[in-house]
Amino acid sequence: MEPIIQFNSVTYSYPRTDVPAIRDISFEVDAGEFVALIGPTGAGKSTLCYCFNGSVPQLFSGAMTGTVEVAGCNTYQDEIPVLAQHVGLVVQNARTQLFNVTVLQEVGFGCENLGLPRNVILERVQAALAFVGLSGHEEREPSALSGGQQQRVAIACVLAMDPDVLVLDEPTSELDPIGSEQVMEVIARMNSELGKTIFLVTHDMEFVAKYATRTLVLSDHRLIKDGPPEEIFSNNALLDEARIRPPQVCEVSLGLRKRGYLIPHIPLTMNEAVSTIKGLNHA
Amino acid sequence: MIGISSGARRTPLNGLDGRTKLIALLTIFILALVFSSPYYILGLLALVLTTWAIARLPWKLIKDILKFFLIIAVIILVVQIFFYPGETNLFRLSGPIGFIGFSGYITLEGIMFGIAMVLRLVVIMIVAPLLVLTTPLPEFMLALVKLKVPYRFAFIMTTALSLLPSIQSHSAIIQQAQLCRGITDFETGRLLTKLRTTAGLLVPLILGTFRDSQTLDVAMSSRAFGAPVKRTFLLESHFCPTDYIILILAILFLLGGVALRVLGYGTL
Ligand SMILES: Nc1ncnc2c1ncn2[C@@H]1O[C@H](COP(=O)(O)OP(=O)(O)O)[C@@H](O)[C@H]1O
Numbered sequence: 344m345e346p347i348i349q350f351n352s353v354t355y356s357y358p359r360t361d362v363p364a365i366r367d368i369s370f371e372v373d374a375g376e377f378v379a380l381i382g383p384t385g386a387g388k389s390t391l392c393y394c395f396n397g398s399v400p401q402l403f404s405g406a407m408t409g410t411v412e413v414a415g416c417n418t419y420q421d422e423i424p425v426l427a428q429h430v431g432l433v434v435q436n437a438r439t440q441l442f443n444v445t446v447l448q449e450v451g452f453g454c455e456n457l458g459l460p461r462n463v464i465l466e467r468v469q470a471a472l473a474f475v476g477l478s479g480h481e482e483r484e485p486s487a488l489s490g491g492q493q494q495r496v497a498i499a500c501v502l503a504m505d506p507d508v509l510v511l512d513e514p515t516s517e518l519d520p521i522g523s524e525q526v527m528e529v530i531a532r533m534n535s536e537l538g539k540t541i542f543l544v545t546h547d548m549e550f551v552a553k554y555a556t557r558t559l560v561l562s563d564h565r566l567i568k569d570g571p572p573e574e575i576f577s578n579n580a581l582l583d584e585a586r587i588r589p590p591q592v593c594e595v596s597l598g599l600r601k602r603g604y605l606i607p608h609i610p611l612t613m614n615e616a617v618s619t620i621k622g623l624n625h626a
Numbered sequence: 627m628i629g630i631s632s633g634a635r636r637t638p639l640n641g642l643d644g645r646t647k648l649i650a651l652l653t654i655f656i657l658a659l660v661f662s663s664p665y666y667i668l669g670l671l672a673l674v675l676t677t678w679a680i681a682r683l684p685w686k687l688i689k690d691i692l693k694f695f696l697i698i699a700v701i702i703l704v705v706q707i708f709f710y711p712g713e714t715n716l717f718r719l720s721g722p723i724g725f726i727g728f729s730g731y732i733t734l735e736g737i738m739f740g741i742a743m744v745l746r747l748v749v750i751m752i753v754a755p756l757l758v759l760t761t762p763l764p765e766f767m768l769a770l771v772k773l774k775v776p777y778r779f780a781f782i783m784t785t786a787l788s789l790l791p792s793i794q795s796h797s798a799i800i801q802q803a804q805l806c807r808g809i810t811d812f813e814t815g816r817l818l819t820k821l822r823t824t825a826g827l828l829v830p831l832i833l834g835t836f837r838d839s840q841t842l843d844v845a846m847s848s849r850a851f852g853a854p855v856k857r858t859f860l861l862e863s864h865f866c867p868t869d870y871i872i873l874i875l876a877i878l879f880l881l882g883g884v885a886l887r888v889l890g891y892g893t894l
C-alpha cells in the first residue's frame with residue numbers, strides 16, 4: 344500500500360530569510376499511524392505542519408524545494424481547499440482558528456465552504472461535536488469557552504470535513520492537566536476508533552510515550568531521528584541534542600541504568616516502570 | 627469605542643433582515659449627501675433619532691460620538707462660514723482677504739451651509755451604529771452576500787470588523803507591558819517623546835496583528851475557505867412584512883428625495 348504521507352527532501356525558507364526553517368526533510372507515514380513530532384521551540388515544527396495542506400508554499404510564499412504528497416494530492420498543484428478535504432490542520436494557537444459567532448457555525452464553516460447540502464452539514468456538525476464531547480454547546484460563543492473546549496472545537500472543525508489525516512500543532516500547550524488529558528483522549532480516539540492518521544506536534548512527552556507509535560525528532564530545522572518512542576527516550580545523547588526531557592518514568596529508569604542497574608528496556612508507562620523496578624528488587 | 631460585538635445586543639431592530647437595514651442605511655446616507663439644506667438634513671436627523679429610540683440603543687453613545695467629532699465639526703463650521711460664497715451679508719468682519727478668497731463678510735448662506743455640513747456629518751456618524759449594533763456579524767455578512775457582494779470580500783470585511791475589539795485589547799496589553807518597562811509618558815510628556823512612545827506601541831501592535839492575520843489565513847484556508855464551489859449557508863434569512871414595509875418606504879424616500887432635489891428643493 345502507498346504511504347499516505349510522503350515528504351521528499353523538503354527544504355523551505357520563509358520570504359526575506361536566509362536560513363531555511365526546515366531543511367531536507369524526508370519521511371513517509373502509512374495510513375492509520377500515530378506519529379508524534381517533538382523538538383525544541385524554533386526547530387521548525389509549525390512550518391512542517393504548514394507543508395501538509397499546502398499552506399507552505401501556497402500561502403506563505405518563500406522558497407521550497409522537494410515534494411510533499413498527502414493522500415494522493417500534491418501540495419504544489421492541488422489547491423488548499425482540495426487538500427483540506429484530505430488533511431485537517433489544527434494550527435498552533437487554536438484561538439486564532441475560531442472566528443465564528445457560535446460553535447455550530449464554527450464547526451459547520453468548512454462544510455459550508457465545500458458546498459455540502461445543509462442537512463449533511465448539520466449531521467456532520469452534530470457527529471463531530473459528539474465525538475469531542477461538546478454536544479449541546481452549539482449555540483455557545485467559541486471565545487467564551489474554556490481553553491480545552493476551544494481546542495476540542497478546533498478539532499471538531501476539521502473532523503467535520505472528514506479528512507484522512509489530522510495534523511495537530513501543540514494542541515495542549517496552553518491547557519491545564521485536565522484539559523490536556525481530554526484533548527489527548529479525543530486525539531487518541533480519532534486514531535483508534537475512526538482510523539485517522541495522526542501527526543501530532545507536542546512538548547508533552549508523557550502523551551508521546553502513551554499514545555504515539557512512532558516519533559520524529561526535529562532539531563535545528565532538521566529531522567534527526569525517526570523511531571519508536573522507547574528508542575528515543577532511552578537515547579541520552581539524542582535527548583540532550585534536541586533538548587528533550589523524557590517522561591519521568593524514563594528519567595528514573597535512565598538514572599538507575601546509569602548507576603549500574605541492568606535495565607534492558609526503558610519503560611514508557613507507570614505500569615511498565617513498576618514491574619521493571621520490582622524485577623530489580625528481586626534480582 | 628463603539629462596541630462592534632459579534633453578539634450584538636437584542637433590540638427591536640434585530641428581527642429585521644440585514645438587507646433591509648443595509649438598504650435603509652444607504653438610503654439615509656445618500657439623502658444626507660443629496661440635500662444641502664439644514665432643514666431637510668434636520669428632518670433626516672429626526673428620523674434617525676426616532677429609530678435610535680425605537681431600537682432602544684443607549685443615548686450615551688450618541689454623546690460619545692459627538693464628543694469625538696466636536697473638533698472636526700467646529701473646523702467644518704468655521705471653514706464654511708468663511709469660505710462659502712454667500713450673498714446675504716450679515717456683518718463685516720474685516721476687509722477682503724484676497725489670497726484666501728474671503729470677502730470680509732459673514733453671510734447667512736455661509737452659516738446655513740456650515741450647519742448643514744455639520745448636521746450631515748452627525749447623521750452619517752450616528753446612523754452607522756444603528757446597523758452595527760443591531761446586526762450580528764454573520765447576519766451582516768449574509769446580507770452582503772445576498773446583495774451580491776462576493777463572499778470572500780464580505781467575509782474579510784466582517785472579520786476585520788470582528789477583529790477590532792481584539793486589536794483594541796492588544797493595544798491595551800501592549801500599553802500595560804510598556805508601562806511595566808517604565809514607559810510612562812503616554813499621557814504626559816513632550817510631543818517628541820509622545821510620538822516615540824506611540825511608535826513603540828504601534829510596532830508590536832502591527833506585527834502582532836499581521837502574524838494573527840497570517841495564521842487566520844492559514845486557519846481559514848485549512849477549512850476550505852475559497853473553495854471553487856457554490857457555498858452553503860447554514861444561517862437563513864427571510865423578509866418579514868415589516869421588512870417589506872421598510873424597504874418600500876426607503877425606496878419612496880430615496881425617489882422622493884432625488885425628485886425634490888431635481889425640482890430644486892432641499893438646497894440652499
Ligand atoms: N512567518 C514567518 N516568517 C519568517 N520566519 C518565520 C515565520 N514563522 C516562523 N519563522 C521562523 O522559522 C523557524 C521555525 O519556526 P516554527 O516552525 O514556528 O518553529 P516551532 O514551531 O518548532 O517552534 C524559526 O526560526 C522562526 O523564527
Ligand SMILES: [Mg+2]
Pocket residue numbers: 388389390435512
Ligand atoms: Mg510552533
